[in-house]
Amino acid sequence: MPTAILYIRVSTGAQAARGYSQRSQLDRLEKYCRDNNVKIYDTVYEDCSAKSFNRPEWKKLFSLLKTKKTGVDMLLFTSWDRFSRSIIDSYTMIEKLKALGVSVQTVDHPVDFNTVESKYRLAIHFAESEAENARLSERVKRGILKAKQEGKWIGKAPLGYQNRQTSNGMKYIALKEPEAKLLKKAFEEVAKNIFSVGDVYSQIVSEGLQCSRSNFFRLLKNPIYCGKIRISESDTGREYDIDGVHEPLISSVLFEKVQEVIEMRQRKTSKRKIICEELILRGFLSCPECGKSLTGSASKGRSKKYHYYHCHPGCHFRRRADEVNLQCVEFLKKLKANEPYAALVGMIQENIKTASDLKNEAERAQKASMVERFSDKMVNAHDLFVKGDIDYDDYLLIQSNCKRQIKTCVEEVQQLAVLSKTVPFQEVSCILDKLYDFYKEASIEVKREFISYILPEKTTLLEGGFDEMINEPTRIVFNIKSSNPKQGDEDNGAGSFQVMDEKYLAFIEDYFTEKKMAQPANVKNIVIFLKKITLLIIRG
Ligand SMILES: [Zn+2]
Known part of the structure; x- marks a missing residue:
């Protein structure tokens, strides 16, 4: 049975509310312990701000835990803002406690610290707990819903619009050029259904629209552009649109047409994949x-x-077809990479890993600091609002903007986590010796991609089989002799060759010089070929 110390903190603010807050926190903590079979070791009361861990009761508590004599393995709070308001401080403290064998948990928002995303989830809790626990939380929610039901857009204006204010202080959104014009054109182009949504995006961006691809896809589905405000399911229990008070960018007819095209195209692309x-x-x-x-x-026999x-x-x-396919399989079965290419693949693999790790790490750090900035901003806005320095609308504006930014960051970090998971680092060079084993387990898309790498752009079906048909890099890497070495093949994307690959070339040159052998003429193509195969194996 886990043993916990309950930690109750009330801020040095409203005297009257203090007693109530303490009782309410204690009730919830005790209920949690009963429900989860947690033994209570002690309850600590703190009467201090959460700006840092430099609090009298906390310091005593921490010294006690350091003695490791309590058998306590959990510190329990009602919510994260009782623990701390600083993400960095929290993380440092969580690590320190972990080293003492003590975990930190809250009743309101339990976080699983074993996952990569936990840090970002926690950041969101920090950001949101302010609003959730504040006296005005309900008022804020009600205010937003009421404004929406009156047809008002709440928060930062979406692309194509800007936030404005009338002379008597009323806030509204108005069309903003040139974004409005460009977006309108995008809706019209998508509705024509000649180009894919992705192509329309590239075109509009080239004409000056500043917008990420994913945001563009989202915008196309936002009814704000045909003059409507969407009330979400979480607000009222059902989703519906109501007429907004802002000026529409496009007609409802055009908007519906675009929704149709997007849906149809989505169905089409998923169908085309079946081979x-x-x-x-x-x-x-x-x-x-x-x-x-x-x-x-x-044909039916x-x-x-x-x-x-x-x-x-x-x-x-x-x-x-079964005969030709069998020839292909027989050919793949005998593939075994030659020196020095097998060794080269090890190098290429190492490089790919380093490059993607570095990129992931840098992006993750960047997102983390963004999350922190926006959380701070939210907390600040709340303080300013309570002090009366900013008005209600501004507060809502800042809050919804920050929440959206944080959510985007968290989503992006989650994607990164998925990406780094799909790069298991097996020995690719080993696989190169048993390519067929890899091939036969692969999906049909990966199989076809692999085949496309070993065949020339235009491959004549020959009686002699695949030994005669493959491209030059495949021939060299796998040492396949041909009686008739004549398949036109000089391209293979040598244009995409990068400076970074120079060291591969040096490696090959050294190898051949050492063995006193002639180096193949199209080494660049071979390196590109190996890189494609390596990436495919890592992904597949
Ligand atoms: Zn023919």
């Missing part, structure tokens, strides 16, 4: 008789379906 395994090489091969690219289809790769009408060339 059939029986025709896995479809799209890679061209006809040995006329040179056109081969397509594929199934007496007892089962047969799949064929065949040419277009007018040319009668066709081959049984």
Whole structure:
């Protein structure tokens, strides 16, 4: 059974409320302990601000825990703002306590400290606890809902609009150029349904709209642009739109049309991904008789379906797909990387890892400091509002803006966490020796991507099989001899070659010089090829 010390803190403010606050905190803490089977060792009362841990009762408590004689393994608070208001201080303190075998937990917002995102979740609690625990929390919520129901946009104006104020102090949002014009054009282009939403985005950005891709997709779904305010489900139990008092950017008809197009396109893209395994090489091969690219289809035999790769009408060339696929598999089974390329892959892999780790680390640190800045800003705004230095509308504006920013940061950090999880660092060079094992377990998309790396841009289907058909880098890396080394292949994206790769070239050069062998001519293509394969293996 865990043993806890309950910590109750009241701020040195309203005298009358103090007694009430203490009792209410104690009630909740005791209930938590009963419900979760936690033994109570002691209860500590503090009457001090949470600006730092330099509080008399806290210092005594901490010295007591340092003796490790209590058997206490948990400090329990009602909410995070009872613990501290500074994220940095909190984290330092949490680490110190952890070293003493003591965990910190709250009744209102339990945080699982074993996950990467916990720090950011905690940051949000810090930011939000101010509003939640404050006397005016309910008033704030009610105020926002009431304003929305009156058709007013609350908070920072969305892209294309700006916050304004009438001469008698009424706040409203008004169209802002040139963003409004550009966004309107974006809605119109998406509705035409000629280009993909992504293409429309690129075009509008090139014309000067400053907006992230994900935000752009979100904006297209926001009914604010056709003059409506959305009341969310969490506010009233059901979601609905009401007419806003602001000037619409586009008509409701255009807005609905855009929603339709977005939905339709989403359905389409998810459908297109289905490729059939029986025709896995479809799209890679061209006809040995006329040179056109081969397509594929199934035809019904007496007892089962047969799949064929065949040419277009007018040319009668066709081959049984299962036979060609089998040739491909037989070829893949014998692939084994040659020195020095197997060693080179180790280097490439190391580089990819370092680069992505560094990038992740830097981004994470940046997000963390942003979260902290916005939390501070929120707490500040609250203080200013209570003191009467800013008015209610400004307070709401700052608060909703900060919350949105924090939420975005947290989402981005969560994405980073996913990314770094998908880079398990197995021995890629080992896999290069047993490529077929990797291939056969891979998804059909990864299989096709792999095939696209080993075949030239245009691959004529040859009787001699894949030994004859593969591109030059594959031939060299896996040491495949050909009786007929003639497949046009000089491109392979050498244009994307980067300066960073110079050291790979040096490595290869040293190797061949040492062995007194002639170095292959298109080493750059080989490095690019290996890099693509390495990335695929890491991802796949
Ligand atoms: Zn043909």
